[in-house]
Amino acid sequence: MxxxxxxxxxxxxxxxxxxxxxxxxxxxxxxxxxxxxxxxxxxxxxxxxxxxxxxxxxxxxxxxxxxxxxxxxxxxxxxxxxxxxxxxxxxxxxxxxxxxxxxxxxxxxxxxxxxxxxDINDNAPVFPAARKNLSIAELTTLPGTRFPLEGASDADIGVNAQLTYTLSPSECFSLDLEKIEEDVESLFLVLRKPLDRETIPVHRLVLMASDGGRPSLTGTMELEISVLDVNDNVPQFNQSVYKVQLPENAERGALVIRLIATDLDEGSNSDISYSLQILSPQDRRDVFGIDRNSGEIRLKGDLDFEDVSLYHLQVDATDKGTPPLSGHCKVVLEVLDVNDNAPEVWVTSLSVPVPEDASLGTVVALLSVSDRDSGANGRVRCWVWPASPFGLEATFAGSYSLVLREALDRERVSEYEVEVRAEDGGAPSLRASRGLRVPVSDVNDNAPAFAQAVYTVLARENNAAGAELARLWARDPDEAGNGRVSYSVWEGGAAAVSASGAAGGGWRPASSYVSVDAESGRVWALQPLDYEELQVLQFEVRAVDAGEPPLCGNATVQLFVLDENDNAPALLPAGSAAEAGGVAGEAAELGAVAAAGAVSGSGTLWAWAAWGAPAGQVVAKIRAVDADSGYNAWLRYELWEPRGKGPFRVGLYSGEVSTARALDEADGPRQRLLIVVRDHGEPARSTTATLSVSLVEAAEAALAAGSSSSLSSLSSLSLSRAAGAGAELGPGAASAATNVWLVVAICAVSSLFLLAVVLYGASRWAPRAAVLSGPGPTTLVCASEVGSWSYSQRHSRSLCVADGAGKSDLMVFSPNFPPPPPPGPAAKDTQPEPSALLDTVSFITLPASHHVPPFLSLLTRPVGCLYFLPGSAPTAFTPVVA
The missing domain is CATH 2.60.40.60 (Cadherins)
Structure with a gap:
């Protein structure tokens, strides 16, 4: 030990x-x-x-x-x-x-x-059985007769499995070991002298087997020899060793070999029965069977070359004599290999997922391939299906590497099902396969992309703060954080326009009007939008993914504010700059209305009319403006009181108050008119004006008419309000008050006339480029009295409402936006020039006369405007090119 x-x-x-x-x-x-x-x-x-x-x-x-x-x-x-x-x-x-x-x-x-x-000597020799019984006839069995014994087996190899046998001391028996082949030995019990049953009826011997290990291990088997009488001939085979070959796919019941033994005895002593023993391997005793009478050995179980390739069998032929005698032979069965095993494929290592930017030659998996068959049946070739983007490289006998052969794109193919196929060299060949799932991991290689480069959004004014205006969505085919998109307002803005039409607030960033939800892309308003302040807002929305490094995409949003009828008509105040007569005065008038507020109530206005005035004579004009646009700013005038057949009437669209019939003393000294000014919006908004018309003598009326004849473009309403507005005068003081106000009116009219002459002279000598200029070509859009409106795709606003009984509104549009501030920190302090904001849009209202005033010709000639003058019908226009 x-x-x-x-x-x-x-x-x-x-x-x-x-x-x-x-x-x-x-x-x-x-x-x-x-x-x-x-x-x-x-x-x-x-x-x-x-x-x-x-x-x-x-x-x-x-x-x-x-x-x-x-x-x-x-x-x-x-x-x-x-x-x-x-x-x-x-x-x-x-x-x-x-x-x-x-x-x-x-x-x-x-x-x-x-x-x-x-190997170490850890296994002792083992005999097939612990005891073996032999029968030997006395006398007839001659000395030198050999009795085969089943040798021991040792699981060790080499020297540890080399066995030597010893027999317990006996005068009658000895051992003989005969080497038939290189690895086949036969052990015999040899009779040294005849047996005498009467002397010793039973011989008990111990057979010991010792291996060649150090220390040596032993195994024993007890031999019990019965001495019998008579039958003295042993059955004999014609060969001591038979060699047989059988394919491993032989079916059960197949004949292995037929053995024939002969016995020289007669009668029952020559009747032979056969028995079979499997010497090695000893655990396969149920594979073969023998017919006891015919000596045919047949296959009872299945053969497997890969399990056992060689069988050693022993066949005993025993006669029926008394005592029975036995003859022995060995059968060596060689199992022939057939291609009955398909190749086997194992995945020893798998490196997944594979990044989509992995370099060519990257090892994805290691595989091991084998085939249990031998020779050509065990030679295996392997390949990958489909052939791309992976391939196999042999690294060692039976070992392969699955490598990347082509570039990957996760957005095109996110996962590959790869099959490694193996085929042996047998006939017919057998195949095997192993499937591999190779996912591709994402790399941030795609920027977010909007479906449109430019989005057009329409929003009505007066929307609630926080109202959703639009939803923008950018697609990023990447996954996880690389495809998670966040949105933000990147740049853009608008020029804040006041109600007067001037650039009041300068450039304002888009972020002060709108905001974008970072996750959903929902564009919502930060504050109510006002069409009179802002008509178009252009900005960019940026979509940025969460990759590393992040990638982004942009989209331009054009937000058009739609007008709502949220402004009621407002009466122009008396004595405004418009009454000086001129387009410049009318432009300033809207600024005054927006800054100081127009007359929105029903204040009393004054006018004079002469007794006996014919029908159709204009005695006053109601002047009103509406901050809205389009139909919402298209005004109409209605006489509310007195109803019925009164002495006065109001122009539906001009606001001129004229006589409906000749005036007489029966109409009384004063007429109180209630006039309603209403727009065309839905719902319509209105305001009222109270006009008090005093009926005077023809001389006083002529004096008032003479003082106002030099200002044909001024409203008689302005004159009456310049003469005095307030509480009605009593009948006794009316004449004195009228004289005083006439003097004041004459002085005012003279001053205004002198101012008009000075302005005309200044405009004649002023450079044309300074009179009217714009950043680009001008587009003219006209509107008739009956409401045939044409909208511009850009920026538009109305400056004033002109005098005259019949007129058309001339609106001039410029297609140029005010230049946005450049992106960056400096953009916050950059303000557009006021002149640029004013030049982006121009509107001129012409009087209802076919004669174009000289100063209007001077204003419009440099840019080549078109004049649209009304004809006899409200919808008929005559274009005149300046």
Whole structure:
């Protein structure tokens, strides 16, 4: 036992050198070695530095029983983790070698280690049975007669399996070991002298088998020999050894061989029965069967070349004599290989997912391929289907690497189903396959993209703060954070326009009007929009993904504010700049209305009319404006009181108050008119004006008419309000008050006339470019009295409402936007020039006369405007090119 322990502790052979043929490390270890035995310094033998084994994850690829060996993570040594039994691993095969696959990472490499398990004498010889009975006839059995015995078997190999036999001392028997072939021996019990049943009826001997190990192990079998009388001829076979070949796919019941033995005796002593014993392997006793009468050996079980390739059988032929005699022969059956095993494919390592930017040649998986058949039946070829984007590279005998051959694109193919196919060289060939699922991981290589480069959004004014205006969505085909998009207002803005039409607030960023939800892309208003302040807002929305580095995409949003009828008509105040007569005065008038507020109530206005005035004479004009646009700003005038057939009427669209019939004294000294000014919006808004018309003598009326004849473009309402507005005068003081106000009116009219002359002279000598200029070509859009409106796609506003009984509104549009401030920090302090804002749109209202005033011709000639003058019908226009 001491020598055996030394054999277990001592490593018989420890090799740590690279094999020249395949670059593999070989180690040797005796079987039954204790767990924890160090087999070799694997990390050092593989060329790894100290501490590199653990950093590069040196490990074994465990397959089946190879789990008995492990790698120490700290030292990189190859250590035995459990007991190894050579007989369990390899049986009688020699040498017994285990092929191990060793992996290291960064970079991924595979090494092959061969571990040889050497045999120790740990198995004693074993006989097929503990006792064997023999019958030998007395006298007739001559000395030298040989009786075959079943030899012992030893699971060890080599010297440990070399058996020697000894027989207990006997005068009548001895042993003889005959070597028939190189690995086939026959053991015989030899009769040394005739037996005498009367002397010794039964001989009991002990047969001992000893192996060649150190120390030697033994096994015994008891021989019980009965001495019989008579039958002295033994059945004989014509051969002592029969050799047979049978393919492994032979069906059950197939004939293996027919044996015939002869016996020289007669009668029952020559009747032979056959029996079969399987000598090796001893655990396959149910594979073959023999007919006791015919001697035919047939197949009862299945053959498997990969399991057992050679069978040793013993056939006994026994006669029916008394005592019965037996003859023996051996049958050696060789199993022929057929291609009945398909190749086997194992995945030893799989590195997934694969980044879509992985370089060509990247190792995705390591595979091992084998076939249990031999020869051509065991030669295997492998390939990948489909052929792209992966391929196979042979790294060692039976080992392959699955590598990347083509570039990947996760947005095109996010996952590959790869099949590794193997085919052997048999006829017919057998195939096997192994499917691999190779997902592709995402890389941030796609920027968010909007469906449109420009979005047009329509929003009504006076919307609630927080109201949703639009939803924008950008598509990013990447996944996870690389495809998660956030939105923000990037740049853009508008010029804040006051109610007077001037640029009041300067440039304002788009972020002061709208905001974008970072997750949903919902555009919502930060404040109510006012069409009179803002008509068009242009800005950019940026979509940024959460990748590293982040990628972005932009889209332009054009927000058009739609007008609502949210402004009621407002009466122009008396004595405004418009009453000086001129387009410049009318432009300033809207500014005054917006800044100071127009007359929105029903204040009393004054006018004079002469008794006897004919029908159709204009006595006053109601002047009103509406801050809205389009139909919402198209005004109409209605006489509310007195109803019926009164002496006065109001122009539906001009606001001129004229006589409906000739005035007489029956109409009284004063007429109180209630006039309603209403727009065309839905719903319509209105305001009222109270006009008090005093009926005076023709001389007083002529004086008032003479003072106002020099200002044909002024409203008689303005004159009356310049003369005085307030409480009505009593009948006794009316004449004196009228004289005073006439003097004041004459002075005012003279001053205004002088101012008009000065303005006309200044406009004649002023440079034309300073009179009217714009950043681009001008588009003219006209509107008739009956409401045939044409809208501009850009910016529009109305400056004033002109005098005259019949008129048309001339609106001039410029297609140019005010230039937005450049992006960056400097954009916050940048303000557009007021002149640029004013030049973006111009509107001129012409009087209802076919004669164009000289100063209007001067204003419009540089840009080539079109004049649209009304004809007899409200919808008929005559274009005149300046």
């Amino acid at each position: 001491g020598e055996r322990r030394c054999a277990l502790v001592r490593v018989l052979v420890l090799q740590a050198a690279w094999a020249v043929s395949g670059g593999q490390v070989r180690y040797s270890v005796p079987e039954e070695a204790k767990a924890g035995t160090v087999l070799g310094r694997l990390a050092q033998d593989l060329g790894l530095e100290a501490g590199e084994a653990e950093a590069r994850r040196l490990r074994l690829v465990a397959q089946g029983r190879r789990a008995s060996v492990e790698v120490s993570g700290a030292s990189g040594a190859l250590v035995l983790s459990s007991r190894l039994d050579r007989e369990e691993l390899c049986g009688k095969s020699a040498p017994c070698a285990l092929r191990l696959e060793v992996l290291v990472e960064r970079p991924l490499r595979v090494f092959h280690v061969e571990l040889e398990v050497t």
